[in-house]
Amino acid sequence: MNEWLIYRGTGQPHEGIDRLPAPPPWRNFDGHPVVSAPAPIDTASTRRLGLQQDLAEQYRPRPTELELVNAALYLRRPLLVTGEPGCGKSTLAHAVAHELGLGRVLRWPIVSRTVLRDGLYQYDALARLQDLQLARTAQPEQCIGPGSQETSPGDGIGRYIRLGPLGTALLPAARPRVLLVDELDKSDIDLPNDLLNALEEGEFAIPELERIADRHPEVEVQDDDGGRVTVRGGRIRCRAFPFVVLTSNGERDFPAPLLRRCIHLRLDTPDEDRLAAMVRAHFGPEAAERNRAIIQQFLDRRPGEQRSADQLLNAIYLTQQAGEEDVGTRERLADELMQPLNRVR
Ligand SMILES: Nc1ncnc2c1ncn2[C@@H]1O[C@H](COP(=O)(O)OP(=O)(O)OP(=O)(O)O)[C@@H](O)[C@H]1O
Ligand SMILES: [Mg+2]
Numbered sequence: 001m002n003e004w005l006i007y008r009g010t011g012q013p014h015e016g017i018d019r020l021p022a023p024p025p026w027r028n029f030d031g032h033p034v035v036s037a038p039a040p041i042d043t044a045s046t047r048r049l050g051l052q053q054d055l056a057e058q059y060r061p062r063p064t065e066l067e068l069v070n071a072a073l074y075l076r077r078p079l080l081v082t083g084e085p086g087c088g089k090s091t092l093a094h095a096v097a098h099e100l101g102l103g104r105v106l107r108w109p110i111v112s113r114t115v116l117r118d119g120l121y122q123y124d125a126l127a128r129l130q131d132l133q134l135a136r137t138a139q140p141e142q143c144i145g146p147g148s149q150e151t152s153p154g155d156g157i158g159r160y161i162r163l164g165p166l167g168t169a170l171l172p173a174a175r176p177r178v179l180l181v182d183e184l185d186k187s188d189i190d191l192p193n194d195l196l197n198a199l200e201e202g203e204f205a206i207p208e209l210e211r212i213a214d215r216h217p218e219v220e221v222q223d224d225d226g227g228r229v230t231v232r233g234g235r236i237r238c239r240a241f242p243f244v245v246l247t248s249n250g251e252r253d254f255p256a257p258l259l260r261r262c263i264h265l266r267l268d269t270p271d272e273d274r275l276a277a278m279v280r281a282h283f284g285p286e287a288a289e290r291n292r293a294i295i296q297q298f299l300d301r302r303p304g305e306q307r308s309a310d311q312l313l314n315a316i317y318l319t320q321q322a323g324e325e326d327v328g329t330r331e332r333l334a335d336e337l338m339q340p341l342n343r344v345r
Contacts, residue, residue: 009061017100027076029202031172031237038103045094050282059277068265076241083267086308089247093180106165106179110187116194119166128160161221168224172239185248192258203237210234294334305340
């Protein structure tokens with residue numbers, strides 16, 4: 001095993017992340033106070049990876065995949081993962097989080113309306129106003145008039161602020177969090193650059209807290225995991241730079257500045273061996289042999305037809321329920337579930 005590889009793609013959790021050398025000086029961040037780490041293993045990741053089976057059956061990444069994941073970890077750069085639907089782009093973030101014990105993957109699904117602020121934090125000003133009005137109606141003498149304990153604008157504001165997945169990934173943590181920015185190619189034209197700028201700086205401001213920082217230097221807000229974290233001076237700056245996976249189905253070209261600041265990994269469409277490994281990971285050691293015909297059916301595609309590994313896994317699960325003997329039903333079900341994705345209208 002090559003010693004420099006922190007992520008080895010074995011599916012076996014280990015403490016290798018503690019061997020990750022200091023970042024290059026231009027990617028060194030010093031945020032504080034350090035927040036506590038999430039539970040190292042998360043069931044959302046084990047479910048996706050099919051890790052209930054024997055580890056020997058796991059899907060193994062290719063050397064290029066391993067090297068580029070490790071390059072992103074060492075250089076503290078986002079990893080842009082492209083490839084056809086269902087080739088394993090999103091699952092890669094889970095594989096890294098699971099093996100390196102980095103906890104729950106912070107997932108940020110992108111749609112055309114998504115803006116940077118959605119990923120950083122949300123401030124529910126309306127709920128806060130309603131709560132203040134309710135409190136005033138309930139106890140008017142305590143809120144208004146001379147000698148009253150009128151609530152200052154900063155009181156309780158933290159209860160109405162919730163960090164998004166990107167905001168949480170940038171909290172000052174001792175170990176990197178894993179952030180999956182899923183389907184970035186669906187975004188509006190400005191988001192990739194805005195995101196890259198935020199990741200370049202490794203920090204962001206919450207103006208609602210910055211404004212009151214002289215009177216309320218520390219405010220507790222909610223993070224994306226549902227826990228409470230302290231924000232100092234209305235700014236959040238990372239410490240261990242998160243492992244960021246940006247995925248794209250290649251529906252559009254990205255701007256050059258984005259490509260320059262990312263490590264780019266192109267995942268190939270899984271071949272027979274890799275599909276068999278996925279099937280073994282999810283259904284057990286004998287499953288690939290038993291389902292050889294369905295795997296072949298999945299692979300028999302005309303040029304340009306797209307299918308996703310999810311379809312194969314669904315088809316295998318369902319045909320198992322339909323019984324071993326009834327080959328006709330099995331074939332028909334598999335065919336119905338594995339329709340080419342780019343022909344569904
Ligand atoms: N390393 C792996 N081990 C086990 N199963 C895997 C692995 N990678 C992918 N799979 C299986 O393949 C399926 C498709 O993978 P995934 O959702 O990551 O693809 P994707 O490239 O993100 O697809 P899309 O572009 O549609 O979002 C997953 O449901 C997962 O169960
Ligand atoms: Mg995906």
